[in-house]
Amino acid sequence: MTTAPAATEAPPTEGPTSIDDAPAQASWREVALYLLGRVAGALRRAAKVVRPVGWILIGIAPVLWIVGLTMGWREVTVAAVVVTVVIALCLLFLIGRTTYDVRLDLSRTRVVVGERAIGALTLANSGSRAILPSRVVLPVGTGRGVFGIKHLSPGEEVEELFAIPTTRRAVLPVGPVSIVRGDPLGLFERVDSRDEPVDLFVHPRTVRFDGQSLGFVRDLEGMTSRDLARDDIAFHALSEYQPGDDLRHVHWRSTARTGTLMMRTYEQTRRSHFVIGLSSHPGEYAHPDEFELAVSAAGSLGLRALRDAYRVDVRTQAGKLRTDTQKHLLDALSGVDSTRPRDGSTAALAGTVSAGAPAAAVVVLVCGSRVPAPQLQSAVSRLPLGSRALVVVAALGEEAGRRRIGDADVITIGALEHLPPSLRRVLG
Incomplete structure (x- = not known):
């Protein structure tokens, strides 16, 4: 006779005994974490109103209470009462609105x-x-x-x-x-x-150049490009009339010969590109005020170039500044700092200028008095070919001077007021 196997008791299992227990436990944890977060935030906000002297008195008060009550010293207990009252009275000054x-x-x-x-x-x-x-x-x-x-x-x-x-x-x-x-x-x-x-x-302080222009002969009519336009200066070819073309540019002889309205087509010209390289390396300046003189010189040149309707770029070792208007130029120069970049020489800056503006018409390098002549010569040699090069050396307190290094005119200014007459001698 066979007997059925005895039913084995299932091992006890851990966890909730009902389906609703798990969400309840999770919700309680969330509520507890929320309350702890609120309490911690309140404590952080309360801690911000306590100054160092307040923390000292708050730390001293419980010590005085414990010592005074434990040892039975009346004087210490009185001191604890005084400190506690002072803390409470000072807290009252925080009560009230400050919603201005x-x-x-x-x-x-x-x-x-x-x-x-x-x-x-x-x-x-x-x-x-x-x-x-x-x-x-x-x-x-x-x-x-x-x-x-x-x-x-x-x-x-x-x-x-x-x-x-x-x-x-x-x-x-x-x-x-x-x-x-x-x-x-x-x-x-x-x-x-x-x-x-x-x-x-x-x-920065700037100086005006009255009665003189910073332009040069190379770009009196602009530099031609490969972009064609219906209205410009440099004539390119003839083309058939398109709706919207200006009839002032009709070529009547070709129109009479072909029987079709023929229009002049021009090569689009560009404004002269005026680039200023301002060295911001502190090692090239004998004094911080010398760097300020260089910034003022760069700002003065940039403002005049913008007034002459040139496209102006100003570059430092830290990057290119915003120069589309006179206000933006001066705002950008207000924030220029003298920094020590990894390769911050004037020669390296000239190479950056040449790579960023290879077709520049005029390039001006502005640097300090501690740049030696060989480095200036190296900087001039890196400038774009065909551009007119000018170097302005800020040497605070020195006499104004002029010399030639390679193809560039180099002028030295000891004060901002030296810049206009020095430029007149170069451009005249």
């Missing part, structure tokens, strides 16, 4: 070195409750201005005027405006940022 309507207005966002940028900071209380006195901080570059704002009633506004002196060429971010609420002891400080920063461009 802030408006930052710079009358001019572009000034020349030495000029002052005038601006106004307007704060208004558009709410229904008064705003307690506070401080307003206005960062300007690496510095900052601090304004004390009085109690503002609902609907009241206050205007603070300021002037930013400029002693160096730069691009200065002005703002963002920060409203600061804190206690008199400096334990706690709450900072709220308002508005967006505004860039203040401090342009």
Whole structure:
């Protein structure tokens, strides 16, 4: 007689006993993580309002309480009470609204070195409750201005005027405006940022060239290209009339001979290409002010070339600057820094200029007084063939001079005012 095998007990399994347990556990974990994240965020925000002196007192207070209560020292306990009360009273200064309507207005966002940028900071209380006195901080570059704002009633506004002196060429971010609420002891400080920063461009000094042109004979009529146009200067060939052609360019003799309206076709010409290579290598300048002189010379040349309707390019070892308008040229020069690139010599810059503008009509290299003559000669030899080459050497404090290196005129200027008469001698 055979017996059926005994049923074996299934091994116990881990995990939820019902289908709904897993989602419930997952949801509880998500809720816990969410709450922990909110608590951590609140602690981080609270920690930002505590200044170093505040952290010291917050650390001292529990130590005083423990020592005073454990050892029974009344003096230490009194000190713990005093420190705790001071911390609590200072925290009360953080209570209150700081919701100002802030408006930052710079009358001019572009000034020349030495000029002052005038601006106004307007704060208004558009709410229904008064705003307690506070401080307003206005960062300007690496510095900052601090304004004390009085109690503002609902609907009241206050205007603070300021002037930013400029002693160096730069691009200065002005703002963002920060409203600061804190206690008199400096334990706690709450900072709220308002508005967006505004860039203040401090342009280099430049000099005008009156009564003279930087152009040369090579491009009086433009450089011809292979692109054909219906209206230009350089005649190319005749072609049949196309709808939209200007009838002023009809070639009547050919039209009479062929019986078909024939039009003149021209080779499209281009404006003269004026390229400035400004060396930004600090080792080529004897003093930082010498580099500023070089930047001013490059800016003066570029502005005159733009006024003469040339296509202007300005290049440094760091790259090409934006020069399509006079404003963009000066803005770009405001941010040029002297850097030490891997291969930053003037000769290397001349090679970059030649590769980027092989058909340039005029090339001007601007460098410092520490560039030796052999390096200048090497730089001139790398410039595009057929271009008119000019080298401007900024030598702060020296007398103006002129010499020839290869096919290039080399002028030395000790001050920006030397540039116009030196150019007149070269171009005359």
